[in-house]
Amino acid sequence: METTFNFTDYSELTANTGVVSISTANSNLDGSGSTTLVLTGNSEGTIVNSLIIKATQATTQGMIRFFIKNSGGTQLLMEVPVPATTPTAVQPSFETRVSCDLNLANLNQLLVSTENAESFTIIAEGIDWHYPDTPSCCDHMKRRANNGFNDVNTGNSNLDGTGAIVDILTAGNNGTSLQSIFVKGQSNTTEGMVRLFISNDGGTTYYLFTEISIPANRQTGVVPSTINWTQNYNLILQNSYIIAASTENTETFSIMINSLDWTY
Numbered sequence: 477m478e479t480t481f482n483f484t485d486y487s488e489l490t491a492n493t494g495v496v497s498i499s500t501a502n503s504n505l506d507g508s509g510s511t512t513l514v515l516t517g518n519s520e521g522t523i524v525n526s527l528i529i530k531a532t533q534a535t536t537q538g539m540i541r542f543f544i545k546n547s548g549g550t551q552l553l554m555e556v557p558v559p560a561t562t563p564t565a566v567q568p569s570f571e572t573r574v575s576c577d578l579n580l581a582n583l584n585q586l587l588v589s590t591e592n593a594e595s596f597t598i599i600a601e602g603i604d605w606h607y608p609d610t611p612s613c614c615d616h617m618k619r620r621a622n623n624g625f626n627d628v629n630t631g632n633s634n635l636d637g638t639g640a641i642v643d644i645l646t647a648g649n650n651g652t653s654l655q656s657i658f659v660k661g662q663s664n665t666t667e668g669m670v671r672l673f674i675s676n677d678g679g680t681t682y683y684l685f686t687e688i689s690i691p692a693n694r695q696t697g698v699v700p701s702t703i704n705w706t707q708n709y710n711l712i713l714q715n716s717y718i719i720a721a722s723t724e725n726t727e728t729f730s731i732m733i734n735s736l737d738w739t740y
Contacts (some may be wrong), residue, residue: 487605488740491651492522493714494600495676495683501593507543507550511587517580518604524578525712528599530685531570532635534562538591545585565724566667568687569635597683601712617738622652624719624733631726637682641673643720644731647713649739654711658732661702665693668724675718682720
């Protein structure tokens, strides 16, 4: 099974995005001790495209471990080293995105643990599929542009999802393919950070997943304001999940997210 959209397949895809926080130390490699459920395989199966790991505090050298659990037991899937990193107003915390290419069988579970008692957001980019009773030939996926945009302007140095955070985009239909993120300053800027969060509960809880460094810049009539962008981000987001943003400094930024919803 392709881990991206296969436009000649008559199966129907639904985003299944696992988002959790972990912080309890566990040095075990056999699946015992403290682990957290990230994602469960759906009836036909769940494609896990990638795994995002984002620290929400300073880190020491350690490890993030992923496990697969089924009725027969728990097996170690992969380990991801964590370096020592100290985030600041201009230095992002540790983050990485790991290609997974895993087909998770029905009711099998993807679990995660951390070597050290440090806080991380873990995001599993999953896609469920099923076959309709009356299949259509070839490409029957319908796509619709979904542009999320808003301003952020209230200083917030928190990495834990608290403080001033502004909702930018809500995923729709069977899911949303987030393609690119544009950040544009509306004034002079000092060195800082724009942070992006995911909410899986309608905007009550926010999980940090990436940071965008903002350089110092002085805007004039002939010098443009700061511009940053992330192109081809390729994150699949589950229906009703929210992408939100904050700014380190009290400076105004336009945030625009270019994405596609899909349905059948």
